[in-house]
Amino acid sequence: MLKSSALKPIRPKRDIGPLVPFKELVNETDTSADQSCEEDDDNRSDTSRNCSLPDPCALLHVTNRRKVPQRRKSLSMEDNELTELQAEYEDLLLKFETQMTVNVIQTDCLTKRLNEADVFGSAICNDYSTIRGNYNGDKSVLHKDSEAILVIKKLQEQIKMLEMDKSSSQQNLDSVVELATEQNICAREKFEELYEEVLRAKEEARVAHEQLNSKEIVRKIDEGNFDFVINVSMEIQELMLELQNSKSVVQNVFSLVEEVSSSFSALFDVFLQDIKSLISQNTLQQQQIISNYDKLNSCMRQKVAEVENEKIVLDNQLTAIQKQILELKRDAENSQNSLMALSGEEDLEKAEMLSYIQTLRK
Numbered sequence: 001m002l003k004s005s006a007l008k009p010i011r012p013k014r015d016i017g018p019l020v021p022f023k024e025l026v027n028e029t030d031t032s033a034d035q036s037c038e039e040d041d042d043n044r045s046d047t048s049r050n051c052s053l054p055d056p057c058a059l060l061h062v063t064n065r066r067k068v069p070q071r072r073k074s075l076s077m078e079d080n081e082l083t084e085l086q087a088e089y090e091d092l093l094l095k096f097e098t099q100m101t102v103n104v105i106q107t108d109c110l111t112k113r114l115n116e117a118d119v120f121g122s123a124i125c126n127d128y129s130t131i132r133g134n135y136n137g138d139k140s141v142l143h144k145d146s147e148a149i150l151v152i153k154k155l156q157e158q159i160k161m162l163e164m165d166k167s168s169s170q171q172n173l174d175s176v177v178e179l180a181t182e183q184n185i186c187a188r189e190k191f192e193e194l195y196e197e198v199l200r201a202k203e204e205a206r207v208a209h210e211q212l213n214s215k216e217i218v219r220k221i222d223e224g225n226f227d228f229v230i231n232v233s234m235e236i237q238e239l240m241l242e243l244q245n246s247k248s249v250v251q252n253v254f255s256l257v258e259e260v261s262s263s264f265s266a267l268f269d270v271f272l273q274d275i276k277s278l279i280s281q282n283t284l285q286q287q288q289i290i291s292n293y294d295k296l297n298s299c300m301r302q303k304v305a306e307v308e309n310e311k312i313v314l315d316n317q318l319t320a321i322q323k324q325i326l327e328l329k330r331d332a333e334n335s336q337n338s339l340m341a342l343s344g345e346e347d348l349e350k351a352e353m354l355s356y357i358q359t360l361r362k
Contacts, residue, residue, distance in 0.1 A: 152289050159282050201239035 149293065152286065152293070155282060155286055155289070159279070159286075163279075197239075197243075201236070201243065204236075204239075
């Protein structure tokens with residue numbers, strides 16, 4: 001633009017502005033012609049004053065014979081040329097006005113497009129900044145997801161610890177049950193031994209009773225062996241007391257074993273129920289956390305994919321808009337250059353037309 005403006009000659013101020021209609025130009029040419037005629041008359045009057053001219057009557061025949069038809073022909077030709085020039089000038093004026101209106105409309109459209117492109121570019125930048133902000137927000141969500149993963153890992157470790165405690169408590173319960181069964185077996189063996197001793201004592205008592213009932217015992221009693229019978233009866237009573245004591249001990253042992261086994265079984269059942277409830281709750285929480293994490297992960301992947309697609313679309317739109325802006329700038333420059341060229345050509349044509357009209361008027 002600078003080069004073209006530097007190369008073109010600067011027009012005078014009188015040529016700047018809209019084109020003048022042909023009638024005004026004709027009036028201006030008439031006034032200029034009248035002024036020139038008046039100046040010629042003045043000059044002629046001055047020359048007539050200074051010099052002597054021949055009589056016009058002497059030259060009447062010559063002028064009538066030679067110059068009248070030339071004036072008629074020149075006037076008719078000038079009228080035709082003026083009409084043609086008027087038609088051409090009006091056509092040029094219409095073309096110039098239409099071209100000017102078209103160029104004004106094009107420049108307005110180009111400026112509007114440039115403004116819209118600037119607004120759209122600023123909106124795209126704002127959208128891109130909001131997308132970047134959403135992407136940063138999605139990064140914070142990813143940080144929350146990492147915290148949820150750490151919580152899941154901690155819960156898994158707690159579940160493992162509970163399982164270890166469960167296994168250790170199960171081993172302790174198994175050892176207690178084994179001890180209780182061993183004690184029960186020992187008590188049964190002792191009970192069987194005591195029962196055998198009782199049976200033996202019964203046999204001995206029966207035998208002794210038979211011996212007492214026998215005649216020999218009566219004879220021995222008669223003979224004064226009453227102390228032996230008393231001793232035997234005392235031994236039998238002691239055996240019966242021991243037998244009763246052993247029965248009570250065995251019953252107490254059995255009751256203790258049953259109480260211990262029932263208490264251990266109740267505790268074991270309660271502990272198992274608590275562990276099962278905790279494990280079920282932990283598994284449900286873990287499943288919920290895993291499902292939520294999967295959902296969040298899928299949502300984040302979708303958001304990341306959408307953001308990437310939007311970024312690609314925005315980049316493509318930015319490149320397209322930049323290309324459009326460059327094309328619009330080129331079109332604007334071309335239109336301005338064409339306008340300048342047309343205005344220069346029209347000014348030249350106008351000057352030529354005016355000069356030609358002036359020459360014709362002269």
